[in-house]
Amino acid sequence: MTTDTLTRLDLAALNAMDRDRFVATLGPTFENAPWIAQAAWARRPFASLDALHTAMLDVVRQAPDDRQLAFLRGHPELAGREAQAGTMTAESVGEQGSAGLHALGREEMAEMQRLNRAYRERHGFPFIIAVRRSTKQQIFEAMRMRTARDTAAERREALALIGLITRDRIDALVQG
Known part of the structure; x- marks a missing residue:
């Protein structure tokens, strides 16, 4: 579900949802990881x-290292x-489009592909921001800088940024 297709939910309504509906509603806020919403549901x-x-x-912080x-x-x-194939989540499509990443020129696309490859080879997971x-310029600069960083520090950075991304997604979906 995206905020494009529904109005913002009330927190009380979210708290009253059964597990399946809760997971269907909040699962997409954490990229391709409905297990996070499944585990959080029990804390209502x-x-x-x-x-x-x-x-x-x-839930993410307490997950074993391999699951993280x-x-x-x-x-x-x-x-x-995923962007080229049209298989990203609706949330990621909107986010990447907001920075113009859906309309990169040929040279920018080649640079993005090179940076993505270098980052993944160094750290073992995709660049997250x-x-x-x-x-767009800040993204390219961050990719260049963060590729050279220590992987443990970069993993902490990625998880911290996921916190910002997911908070923005939840704020767009649920009114407090």
Whole structure:
């Protein structure tokens, strides 16, 4: 579900949802990882959007390292294969489009592909950034800089940025 197709939900209505509806509604906020919403459902009722988001982030933080890594690997590359094939989530399509990543020129696309490949080879997961909070130029600069960083630090950065991305998604979906 996207905010394009429905009005924002009320937090009380979200708290009252059965597990399947809760997961169907909130599952897409954490890229290709409905297991996060499934685990967070048991922590209802949420007193606020902060409490909801924190519960979902805690599920990720408490996941074993291999599950966290699989979660990171489930994110699409910027202007990558998923974007070209049209298989990204609606949320990612909108986010990448907001920074103009859907309309890169030939040279920009070649640079993006090179940076995506270098980042993934170095760190083992795709580059993650809060696209809606960045310009295209800032994204390219961050990719260049962050590729050279230590993988453990980069993993922490990716998880922190996922916190920003998912909070924006939840705020667009649910009114507190």
